[in-house]
Amino acid sequence: MRIRRCTVAWLEPREVATFELDDLLAGGTGVVSRLCWFAHAPHLPAAAEIDAGHVPVLGALGAVDWIERDGLDARFGADAVDALLDAGLLLAQGDGDTADDGFRAIGWHPPAAVAHLAARWEAIDGPKGMAEADVDTSEGLLRNHGAPPPPAPPSAHPGIEVPLPRIGRNDFDALLDSRATCRNYPADAVLPVATFAQLMARVFGARGIGHSAPGFDVYKRTSPSGGALHPTDCFLIVQRVEGIAAGLYRYRVDGHALEPVVPGVAPPRPGDAGTRPLGETPSRAWRAEELRAFARIAVAGQDFFADAPVLCVLAPRFHRNFWKYRNHAKAYRVCVLDVGHLSQTLQLCATEAGLGPFVTGAINEVDIERAFGMTAYAQSPLAVCGFGQRAATLVTSEFDPNRRVWPR
Ligand SMILES: Cc1cc2nc3c(=O)[nH]c(=O)nc-3n(C[C@H](O)[C@H](O)[C@H](O)COP(=O)(O)O)c2cc1C
Structure with missing residues (x-):
């Protein structure tokens, strides 16, 4: 042999x-x-x-x-x-x-493959773990870790700074300043389909297509992408969008449509930390509480995000990037940066639409992969974003020191 x-x-x-x-x-x-x-x-x-x-x-x-x-x-x-x-x-x-x-x-750079695969979570409850470690509050963090490094490093050469002019604010500043991570979604608010569709088109949609060479096409999106390759797919947990059946979907960049995904795991139960195998039972559409339970698993137990009407799983198809940047030391980093750019575009587009956005890296990748049928080394989530109407009352804290979102 x-x-x-x-x-x-x-x-x-x-x-x-x-x-x-x-x-x-x-x-x-x-x-x-x-x-x-x-x-x-x-x-x-x-x-x-x-x-x-x-x-x-x-x-x-x-x-x-x-x-x-x-x-x-x-x-x-x-x-x-x-x-x-x-x-x-x-x-x-x-x-x-x-x-x-x-x-x-696929063409992975070996240390990047090891780092990505080893950092994936399964059935982790982030808030619970942080509470147990006493690092879920600012006081707990100080108790356990001492003082943090300063928010801005002190000047290495005091007195030689070049002061910059302060330019007057315009509407774009107002938009930028009204973005705040949303942690308060009413569990019953339904998103109008037009708002949802416009957001998807603005963040993930193809705004044009380039025919680089026969058999090599690239989409133009509103975010930049390493090599213009745009490897990142948006998978969706749609909980409450007017006229769209609640469920799992993949956004089709080609065609601006939602492709339903048949769940690859058993319907989750409220409170479950992770998913369970499908077993012998055939997959079926999930009820609202099952979808909510899966959303909670996806965001590693962060209930305040799980109530968003729409959650977007950002998952690169790695070979789309590695096809060009084969075994390349920077290629995985570029995929991570691509996802960050898409997320920021989503944050701003949602804010412009009057919605509250979020992004989290505290996600149960393994459970998400199983549910959406991804093979981890080929395609795997790097972040989950979401958006929806902000609740009228603040229950979970948001960072809004200038009171642009929550009036005094
Ligand atoms: C990559 C990334 C991961 C984040 N993960 C979490 C998270 O797991 N849970 C959470 O509540 N907020 C998360 N946030 C939001 C940050 O806590 C938030 O951006 C920060 O508190 C500043 O508030 P602001 O976004 O309202 O300016 C994340 C933000 C980024 C950019």
């Missing part, structure tokens, strides 16, 4: 703490640490723990050339080679199209 290593396998020595009753009964703390090795291989669903004795095997063969396994068996033992084959870190030639082939074809 001929084998090779998977495309990317980065090894992490990790200290794993577990609770051991025996240790507690013997007078210890009950918390026992164990040193172990994890292999980060982005074609696998999660980092895989491997035996310390198997680590050298991964360094003894490459990710390109296939070699006979006999030599490795003789050096490291057949059990070690079998264990790594079972874990998906070694691959046998002739196994057909594997996830590793799929990953290899």
Whole structure:
């Protein structure tokens, strides 16, 4: 049998703490640490723990050339080679199209792939975790972390600053100053379809098309994009838009339309931290409370965002960018920056429409991928934005020191 290593396998020595009753009964703390090795291989669903004795095997063969396994068996033992084959870190030639082939074809820069895949959350409740760590308030942050770095760094050369003129304000300043992250959405407000459609066209729609070369078209959007490639798709959790059935959708840039997405997970229950597999039951349209439960999972338990009538999942199709910037050290960063630009355009367009916008990076990527049917190394969410009518009363805090949004 001929084998090779998977495309990317980065090894992490990790200290794993577990609770051991025996240790507690013997007078210890009950918390026992164990040193172990994890292999980060982005074609696998999660980092895989491997035996310390198997680590050298991964360094003894490459990710390109296939070699006979006999030599490795003789050096490291057949059990070690079998264990790594079972874990998906070694691959046998002739196994057909594997996830590793799929990953290899995308063109990831290896450290970026490891960083993105390792930073994904599943079933995390952000506010709960922050409260437990006592870092959910300014006082708690100061208690635990001390004073923060200053909001502006002091001058390195006092007295030589070049003062700039202060230009009079106009309507654009008023628009910019009235943007504030919204954390107060009435759970029953329905968004007019015209407002929704206009926002989608302004933020995600194609404003033009360039035919760069035969077979290579690029869309013009209102936000810039690295290489003009616009890899970012907008997936939607539509909860309350007039005339549109509540559900999961993908915005079609070509055609300015919503494509319904059949959920790839079981209908979530209110209060669930994460999604559950679909199992044997066929997928069905979700009821309003199930969609709300999924919105809450998507934004990692941030209830104040989950009430927005529309949530936008910004998820690049990485190969669209990496096709040009292949194995490029900056390519993933450019995808992240693209999403930030789209989000800011959304923030301003929603504000102009009289709505409250938000963006969050505290998201359960794994649950979102499962629900929308994404393969993480090919397409994965980087942020969730949303918009909707602002509530009449402030319940959850918003940052509005100049009272542009919330009158005194
Ligand atoms: C990338 C990014 C991630 C954010 N994530 C969260 C979040 O998880 N939860 C939240 O309440 N606000 C989040 N925010 C909003 C910030 O808290 C907010 O921008 C900040 O408090 C300043 O308030 P302003 O947007 O009203 O100016 C995020 C903002 C950005 C740009």
